[in-house]
Amino acid sequence: MGDKSKLQKPRFELPIAAAAAAAAAAAAATAAATGNDCRSVTTGLQPQLSCLSSMPAVGKLKLPSPSDSDASATADSAASPNVERDFSVDDLEDLGEIGRGAFGTVNSMRYIPTGIPLAVKRIRSTVDERTQKNMLAELSIVVNCDCEFIAKSYGALFKEGDCWICMELMDTSLDKLYRVVYHHLMTHIPEPVIASIAYCTVSALNYLKEHLKMMHRDVKPSNILADRSGQVKLCDFGIAGNLVDSIAKTRDAGCRPYMAPERIDHQRMQDGYDVRSDIWSLGISLYELCTGRFPYKQWSTMFEQLEQVVKSDPPRLTDERFSANAHNFVNFCLTKDVQRRPKYRALLQHSFLTSGPDRGASASFFDFVLTSCVPEGGAAGGINELVSALRI
Numbered sequence: 516m517g518d519k520s521k522l523q524k525p526r527f528e529l530p531i532a533a534a535a536a537a538a539a540a541a542a543a544a545t546a547a548a549t550g551n552d553c554r555s556v557t558t559g560l561q562p563q564l565s566c567l568s569s570m571p572a573v574g575k576l577k578l579p580s581p582s583d584s585d586a587s588a589t590a591d592s593a594a595s596p597n598v599e600r601d602f603s604v605d606d607l608e609d610l611g612e613i614g615r616g617a618f619g620t621v622n623s624m625r626y627i628p629t630g631i632p633l634a635v636k637r638i639r640s641t642v643d644e645r646t647q648k649n650m651l652a653e654l655s656i657v658v659n660c661d662c663e664f665i666a667k668s669y670g671a672l673f674k675e676g677d678c679w680i681c682m683e684l685m686d687t688s689l690d691k692l693y694r695v696v697y698h699h700l701m702t703h704i705p706e707p708v709i710a711s712i713a714y715c716t717v718s719a720l721n722y723l724k725e726h727l728k729m730m731h732r733d734v735k736p737s738n739i740l741a742d743r744s745g746q747v748k749l750c751d752f753g754i755a756g757n758l759v760d761s762i763a764k765t766r767d768a769g770c771r772p773y774m775a776p777e778r779i780d781h782q783r784m785q786d787g788y789d790v791r792s793d794i795w796s797l798g799i800s801l802y803e804l805c806t807g808r809f810p811y812k813q814w815s816t817m818f819e820q821l822e823q824v825v826k827s828d829p830p831r832l833t834d835e836r837f838s839a840n841a842h843n844f845v846n847f848c849l850t851k852d853v854q855r856r857p858k859y860r861a862l863l864q865h866s867f868l869t870s871g872p873d874r875g876a877s878a879s880f881f882d883f884v885l886t887s888c889v890p891e892g893g894a895a896g897g898i899n900e901l902v903s904a905l906r907i
């Protein structure tokens with residue numbers, strides 16, 4: 516492989532470093548021109564991070580046209596599609612929390628000037644300055660990323676040191692969806708839907724590798740989003756790399772190690788890890804989506820939890836509700852020896868994926884699940900409330 520040496524680096528920092536350098540250079544030029552270090556915040560994703568706390572809460576958003584994203588949006592004649600524009604928190608109407616992760620909360624919001632719905636992830640300011648700097652540099656790349664299987668990032672702003680990341684709003688994530696399916700509806704996700712999810716996720720990961728020379732590093736069901744129209748999109752890759760590369764993150768994520776053995780056991784990691792570590796995490800995620808349960812036992816300490824991944828045999832999908840072809844695909848991803856684990860090309864050629872995404876089957880299944888979460892009488896709450904009530 517021509518690009519093997521680049522991809523085998525433990526972190527995929529080449530394009531990121533270049534973007535960070537460009538951001539720093541742009542910021543320095545602005546500072547030199549204006550004599551004001553903080554002024555560069557108005558360039559959106561290129562702020563002077565040393566003055567985060569005193570930054571005005573202004574950023575740049577690059578949004579689709581209202582008709583592309585929401586039929587109910589109120590068109591604004593001044594708002595042309597895909598044009599970058601300044602925005603502040605005053606332009607956002609908060610419609611409530613839709614999720615909570617290790618690093619902050621995700622809220623549903625409306626961009627008032629055009630009515631476009633957004634998911635806004637607010638990262639706590641405890642993330643250190645260097646991480647924020649890398650995060651902004653990565654975001655400037657992902658805002659321009661164009662893949663139908665990756666949730667769009669629209670831009671970001673800072674408010675009192677916290678970073679607000681604006682993304683495409685989807686209906687739910689697969690961790691919530693599968694909990695409702697297996698623990699409330701007492702059924703399973705149909706195989707064509709699993710195959711479609713696998714196809715979309717592998718295509719998204721392959722796009723990251725081919726176009727951005729990045730790997731995701733945090734593939735798991737909560738980072739795969741879905742909507743009623745049958746779309747499946749990977750999210751969180753831009754900032755994921757900076758935030759997850761620690762055991763602490765795995766612990767925060769609820770003691771569920773999606774990390775490949777070679778990422779946990781650094782002594783095995785002779786040449787650094789590569790995209791195949793994401794493929795392991797995909798295998799763990801698909802196992803969970805097929806069975807409704809995480810493949811490893813819960814141990815009392817993180818050390819035991821991780822040791823199990825390194826020392827035990829890999830999980831094997833044998834669930835009779837799925838075909839031998841499905842078993843073969845998931846178990847292929849869960850090849851413990853990284854050198855024998857497939858890469859994206861082999862996965863995309865696997866017979867489990869050759870029919871591509873099945874939007875029809877996914878749409879009717881996701882719609883069925885989401886509708887089942889709305890109580891009779893139609894009171895709000897939906898999947899988020901049901902999942903917290905399930906306590907699983």
Ligand SMILES: Nc1ncnc2c1ncn2[C@@H]1O[C@H](COP(=O)(O)OP(=O)(O)OP(=O)(O)O)[C@@H](O)[C@H]1O
Pocket residue numbers: 613614615616617618619620621634636666682683684685686687688690691737738740750751767768
């Ligand atoms: N763009 C989005 N559209 C709809 N829901 C979203 C979106 N982004 C995130 N969510 C919801 O918010 C939840 C929290 O997301 P977040 O990325 O903060 O944490 P996480 O992925 O669950 O966990 P961790 O912090 O360990 O990565 C997700 O599980 C998902 O249900």
